[in-house]
Amino acid sequence: MAHFVIVGAGQAGAALAAKLRSAGFDGDITLIGEEPSPPYQRPPLSKAYLLGEMEEERLWLRGADFYAENRITLRLGQPVTGIDPVARHVTLGSETLQYDELALTTGSVPRRLPATIGGDLDGVYTVRTLADVDAMRAQFQPGRHVVIIGGGYIGLEAAAVAAKLGLKVSVVEMAPRILQRVAAPETSDHFRALHRAHGVDILEGVGLDRLLGEGRVSAARLTDGRDLQADFVIAGVGILPATALAELAGCALDNGIRTDEFGRTSVPHIWSAGDCASFPHGEGRLRLESVGNAIDQAEAVAANMLGANQPYLAKPWFWSDQYDCKLQIAGLNTGYDRIVTRGPTGAAVSFWYFRGTTLLAVDAMNDPRAYMVGKRLIEMGRSPDPALVADTTADLKGLLK
Template identity: 60%
Template sequence: MDQVTVVGAGQAGASCVAKLRTDGFGGKITLIGDEAVPPYQRPPLSKAYLLGDMALDRLFLRPEAWYAENNIDLRLGAAVEAVDAGEKTLRLAGEILSYDALVIATGSSPRRLPAKIGGDLAGVHVVRDLADVDAMEPEVTEGRRALIVGGGYIGLEAAAVARKRGMDVTLIEAAPRILGRVAAEETADYMRALHEGHGVTILEGVGIDHLTGAEGKVVGAVLSNCADMRVDMVIVGIGITPNTALAEMAGVACNNGIVTDLKGRTSDPAIWAAGDCTSLSYRGERIRLESVQNAIDQAEAVAKNILGADEDYVPKPWFWSDQYDLKLQIAGLSTGYDYVAVRDGGKARSHWYYAGDTLLAVDAMNDPRGYMIGKRLIEAGKSPSAEIVADPNSDLKALLKT
């Protein structure tokens, strides 16, 4: 193995090349990114960075000089035009690169509103990369009116930042309630009350009919309930789709993401994948894990397996969201739950998801202790009784010893 090429210079791509070097790979490493800046953290973009609390250089995962110092050929602002899996080559503008192992870490792209309903008007934004946030930042100012489309975590985080910047904020969710795909009613109720307490207007079961514009700029929105509202900007948070074009070009199997085996290898033995773009196996099902930690862990597992470790990657799902003075931490995946145990400790609160007697996940609101214990229980395959965890006087830590 002489040459490893990684396409996608996000968290997964950067983690993969770093792990290759720290684990002793001495061959050529090329990291290709389509943005003009070195790999950076994405979670702070829509929070601390947009608020002006984090400078650009603090976003970078490592100084740009680090890549040269570690003999990593970092190609920025570069797009892969074609891949020849038979010849094991990639074509960039005017150049052919060879590889022995190719890692696809191309991430995902935000869904946008269709152009026919005004999605292409100026002032309509998505939140995914640095350019997105830099474009919207001048518009997130006190006294202006923001419409947030989508009541998932991206939309809620955007609403929180807009309110902290003094904007008049309305959030709409086409489904019957916010967080409908990812959280229980108990968590949705808590988050709704939090936002309404900070002055956000939340409309559930309401979608967009169309946006209106003047001189190419959004100025209003007509909602599905026929309400007509004036807006100065729109932030769209209606989900993401995996970037699989390169994998499809290479003839690699894709199904709601690039299909990988337990080692992170695709249907082509020389091609691997990691991060948001992948479809991986978890508890016997195919899922996509859209989280920073999965991008890091999966990419490092892929690097180790390229070097011959032959180890299965076992995801340990966890997520977080910062909104106002709330830190929401989530351990596990709640898919398939049929009961939620609520542990109300006053300022600290947690929701524990069960399928029968099996603990699946925990949502912890300003409750780091509940989160850490729940995470350790889930990873250990332990399921305390719902009655015990719902009792705020019970000793959660003692459950780790049983």
């Protein structure tokens, strides 16, 4: 009987295993994760879970009985230490597992602050795993001061939670503006104003020189010479694709594990999906860090492992929750040269990214209708008249006709 092994028990790994079974695969499936918890949602970690509004079991993607009922063997808390692509086996400690097909859904790892600037001091945290958040939860006490390094979505979500819990919050972003890598100035302006309205100190255009402290962090020295007192520090400086196992197996890398349009790596019988995978997109390549891509790509790869031979066509979408603001993003804004603003109408506003007359992406704040219409238009390859987008008296759904 065929044995399919999946290394990486996150969103992509869980989706791939479930899809294999629902698509009719009757062989053995083993899902291996280095964390001790069953596959769980990561987005709520920096939101509801950190706030104490969600218990761990509610993070789980599936109930414990799902895996048993679907004959999916979970090997948790067992990191894979080796892959032999010739013998087709993976190594877990002193044990080897044979595979017929192997999928790498190893996800990503957070960038850490270097030890040379104090990144190894106690009281310095990242936000990626359940263990990361469990380790820092006790620090979130009213009146304490947290310094967050990095003004991307993870850093801003952590800042929102800390502010809601009554902490003093400073966000340090070395770029000229928060969200510069991922969003237009209009979106940056919206969230800067939102955070400052909640008492968060947003420091832009200044970097971290080093962290200070004897054993435990006590302050952050900035590149302009200022020292910020810090009871603890959160590093939100991005993530990197987890490619160590793929490299060990001889898989080609290209900003992640390089795959073809079907999810195959350069090594026979090894596939990849999720945050760690780089795949063809348009005239270039793309690696997406999102729940939507993890699920969609994993399901496409599962079907291709069973012979579907269907290229994966990404439909990017993302979201972020901060305070009472829900940001929903459709599309990819790379290469935009114009922003069209719709609103604000009450708390709702949306920013539409165009390149020439072509709609690329939409950032919608508390505006699910704008998000859904924009997403549909992008997926259909249609671009609306920018004047109609900006006209709040015009019916958005009419743009789909």
